[in-house]
Amino acid sequence: MPDLTLEDVAKQAGVSRSTVSRVLNDQPNVRKDVRNRVQAVIETTGFRPHPAARALASQHSWTIGLVYPHSVSYFFTDPYYPHLTKGIAQACNQSSYTLALFLVDTKEGEEKIFTSITRKGLLDGVLVQSGHHGDQEVIGKLIDAKIPQVVIGRPFRQDNVSYVDIDNINGAFNAVTHLIRMGHKRIGTITGPGQSTAGLDRKTGYLKALSERGLKMDTALILEGDFTENGGYYAMKKMLPAKPDAVFAASDIMAIGAMRAAREAGLNIPTDIAFVGFDDLPLATFSGVQLTTVRQPVAQFGAKAVEILLDLIENGINPPRHIIMETELVIRESCGAGIRK
Amino acid sequence: MPDLTLEDVAKQAGVSRSTVSRVLNDQPNVRKDVRNRVQAVIETTGFRPHPAARALASQHSWTIGLVYPHSVSYFFTDPYYPHLTKGIAQACNQSSYTLALFLVDTKEGEEKIFTSITRKGLLDGVLVQSGHHGDQEVIGKLIDAKIPQVVIGRPFRQDNVSYVDIDNINGAFNAVTHLIRMGHKRIGTITGPGQSTAGLDRKTGYLKALSERGLKMDTALILEGDFTENGGYYAMKKMLPAKPDAVFAASDIMAIGAMRAAREAGLNIPTDIAFVGFDDLPLATFSGVQLTTVRQPVAQFGAKAVEILLDLIENGINPPRHIIMETELVIRESCGAGIRK
DNA sequence: GAAATGCTTGGGAGCGCTCCCAAAAAAAGT
DNA sequence: ACTTTTTTTGGGAGCGCTCCCAAGCATTTC
Numbered sequence: 001m002p003d004l005t006l007e008d009v010a011k012q013a014g015v016s017r018s019t020v021s022r023v024l025n026d027q028p029n030v031r032k033d034v035r036n037r038v039q040a041v042i043e044t045t046g047f048r049p050h051p052a053a054r055a056l057a058s059q060h061s062w063t064i065g066l067v068y069p070h071s072v073s074y075f076f077t078d079p080y081y082p083h084l085t086k087g088i089a090q091a092c093n094q095s096s097y098t099l100a101l102f103l104v105d106t107k108e109g110e111e112k113i114f115t116s117i118t119r120k121g122l123l124d125g126v127l128v129q130s131g132h133h134g135d136q137e138v139i140g141k142l143i144d145a146k147i148p149q150v151v152i153g154r155p156f157r158q159d160n161v162s163y164v165d166i167d168n169i170n171g172a173f174n175a176v177t178h179l180i181r182m183g184h185k186r187i188g189t190i191t192g193p194g195q196s197t198a199g200l201d202r203k204t205g206y207l208k209a210l211s212e213r214g215l216k217m218d219t220a221l222i223l224e225g226d227f228t229e230n231g232g233y234y235a236m237k238k239m240l241p242a243k244p245d246a247v248f249a250a251s252d253i254m255a256i257g258a259m260r261a262a263r264e265a266g267l268n269i270p271t272d273i274a275f276v277g278f279d280d281l282p283l284a285t286f287s288g289v290q291l292t293t294v295r296q297p298v299a300q301f302g303a304k305a306v307e308i309l310l311d312l313i314e315n316g317i318n319p320p321r322h323i324i325m326e327t328e329l330v331i332r333e334s335c336g337a338g339i340r341k
Numbered sequence: 342m343p344d345l346t347l348e349d350v351a352k353q354a355g356v357s358r359s360t361v362s363r364v365l366n367d368q369p370n371v372r373k374d375v376r377n378r379v380q381a382v383i384e385t386t387g388f389r390p391h392p393a394a395r396a397l398a399s400q401h402s403w404t405i406g407l408v409y410p411h412s413v414s415y416f417f418t419d420p421y422y423p424h425l426t427k428g429i430a431q432a433c434n435q436s437s438y439t440l441a442l443f444l445v446d447t448k449e450g451e452e453k454i455f456t457s458i459t460r461k462g463l464l465d466g467v468l469v470q471s472g473h474h475g476d477q478e479v480i481g482k483l484i485d486a487k488i489p490q491v492v493i494g495r496p497f498r499q500d501n502v503s504y505v506d507i508d509n510i511n512g513a514f515n516a517v518t519h520l521i522r523m524g525h526k527r528i529g530t531i532t533g534p535g536q537s538t539a540g541l542d543r544k545t546g547y548l549k550a551l552s553e554r555g556l557k558m559d560t561a562l563i564l565e566g567d568f569t570e571n572g573g574y575y576a577m578k579k580m581l582p583a584k585p586d587a588v589f590a591a592s593d594i595m596a597i598g599a600m601r602a603a604r605e606a607g608l609n610i611p612t613d614i615a616f617v618g619f620d621d622l623p624l625a626t627f628s629g630v631q632l633t634t635v636r637q638p639v640a641q642f643g644a645k646a647v648e649i650l651l652d653l654i655e656n657g658i659n660p661p662r663h664i665i666m667e668t669e670l671v672i673r674e675s676c677g678a679g680i681r682k
Numbered sequence: 683g684a685a686a687t688g689c690t691t692g693g694g695a696g697c698g699c700t701c702c703c704a705a706a707a708a709a710a711g712t
Numbered sequence: 713a714c715t716t717t718t719t720t721t722g723g724g725a726g727c728g729c730t731c732c733c734a735a736g737c738a739t740t741t742c
Contacts, residue, residue, distance in 0.1 A: 029719060109431075393727085
């Protein structure tokens with residue numbers, strides 16, 4: 001089947017190019033029987049318009065970009081990203097948009113790719129994973145280029161851009177409050193890196209829960225991690241001398257690392273020390289003890305980002321929209337629920 | 342900066358459209374000083390050709406597709422896929438190709454997306470993750486459509502297509518042989534699903550090692566998993582009554598599940614029972630015991646696939662090329678190396 | 683010094699669509 | 713019946729590039 005053109009279809013249906021184009025784009029002012037006839041030809045021939053031709057004429061590529069800046073090279077070690085990616089990909093498929101993936105791992109690569117992203121014509125809009133301090137530049141450039149964009153995660157001190165984020169503060173707050181209600185007194189936290197808004201917000205939630213319940217904060221119980229398993233492990237090792245009886249880790253994977261350290265120190269989970277993570281990814285259940293954690297609606301989150309972006313593309317980027325999605329505390333074994341102390 | 346066209350650049354450089362095009366595409370027959378002059382204008386203006394216009398005129402989109410068929414919906418639970426994706430994305434960036442991601446999770450979604458993939462003009466070529474029985478159809482359609490494609494993983498009984506794969510048989514063979522050398526006698530295996538070539542090949546390697554070393558196979562020690570943690574866990578539970586003293590799991594994540602089951606049964610790893618996995622992903626080191634495993638060169642693997650695909654795009658798809666990459670056994674604690682029995 | 687050869691350059695045509703405008707057809711109004 | 717209004721249809725122009733061909737120019741050859 002040689003790829004046919006709109007003109008071929010027109011000939012077969014006995015109409016003009018324009019009419020076929022109208023049918024193709026669901027435009028009004030086509031007689032019903034003509035529309036049906038054209039549609040029939042399209043279907044039997046399996047005709048599809050040439051994407052490049054369409055893009056050229058309409059200045060609209062039907063493609064959106066998903067950018068993971070180089071600061072997100074832990075794409076791997078944290079299973080959060082593939083989940084997110086999947087949600088986004090699915091939403092794109094559903095809307096018949098093509099998803100272009102830009103996974104950059106160096107500052108230089110970012111520069112290089114940037115010129116092609118900002119070139120109008122390739123992408124109708126861009127999704128940028130952010131939440132990291134270093135991503136401001138990328139976002140700023142996209143704003144300057146006036147490319148419709150939605151930031152995934154709250155950007156640093158930039159409000160003139162649309163973003164979707166989850167309620168990290170509240171999620172952390174609820175998790176820690178739960179730990180307090182369970183009777184824990186010395187609750188530590190392993191935070192995300194200081195350049196990460198998600199990490200910062202979760203720490204804020206932790207502190208808020210402490211103060212609201214009248215527990216005083218102890219800096220020996222606040223360690224910075226890097227969202228990796230090893231980061232959690234080493235942070236925990238440092239925290240152990242301060243004798244925490246519970247730990248809130250800002251991600252599941254750090255919780256897993258932290259539990260490894262606790263176990264090595266001969267502590268039993270959850271009787272000697274309780275843990276709560278953040279994410280609720282499948283791996284939350286892999287370790288010996290089922291992890292209590294804060295569930296993020298990752299897939300819906302990605303879908304929401306796509307939804308907003310498409311809206312921006314169609315209706316203009318102003319005013320910027322900010323969406324905050326709620327989390328849910330999932331109680332399993334590691335926090336010691338169901339166990340008397 | 343309004344996006345300028347090739348014609349604008351031409352005017353500024355005092356030459357014609359054609360000359361600029363020649364410079365842009367590194368074509369010969371342009372006087373050196375003219376070329377420099379044009380190049381200077383391109384650089385100062387930051388001009389980039391409009392992708393769609395270029396694609397339309399050249400019938401070449403500079404975009405390749407990465408297809409994960411619906412049978413690969415465990416994209417998530419297995420960290421192998423993000424690693425692979427990253428390798429591929431990086432290779433694309435390097436070659437200035439755009440990567441379009443097609444992550445399908447239903448049979449219907451596959452159909453839908455397919456018409457757009459096979460439409461000439463969108464993609465110059467396609468990378469298809471395979472190794473699963475159900476993917477034959479996808480691959481077959483792509484062959485029919487004569488779209489350049491490289492299959493990632495060995496396809497089922499289809500040799501008229503290019504693919505890259507790793508040497509699963511040998512990898513498994515080496516792992517099991519190592520276990521035998523360590524003195525283990527009752528070596529079980531948790532295989533991949535029967536519709537997966539990787540799973541099948543690893544099983545073949547296991548059997549080969551057994552027979553070559555004169556161990557008789559015991560069907561009670563051969564359980565089928567599904568490449569998930571839970572699959573590994575339940576397979577191990579079933580295997581335990583048969584008293585294995587070592588287990589070769591066809592993926593790291595299944596090994597982790599299996600070790601969880603073993604621990605729950607009160608067994609010590611590696612003194613009571615040894616484990617070897619397959620993949621060597623970061624999570625191999627997360628569990629209590631560091632996992633001995635077969636390392637796949639995942640990133641290079643992806644890069645290789647891209648390399649072959651670009652070659653196919655430029656030089657035609659015949660004859661199909663088959664690349665098999667070697668693995669490496671990474672010895673850590675879980676196999677009991679360094680421990681006398 | 684004229685003819686032949688090789689490089690370099692410009693411009694027309696065309697890739698396959700969408701968009702606009704004007705013509706044709708149908709519907710409505712008098 | 714004829715005019716006016718509305719709906720439907722066709723075709724030209726153009727999106728921004730590449731490719732081809734012919735013209736222009738420099739260089740070589742006899």
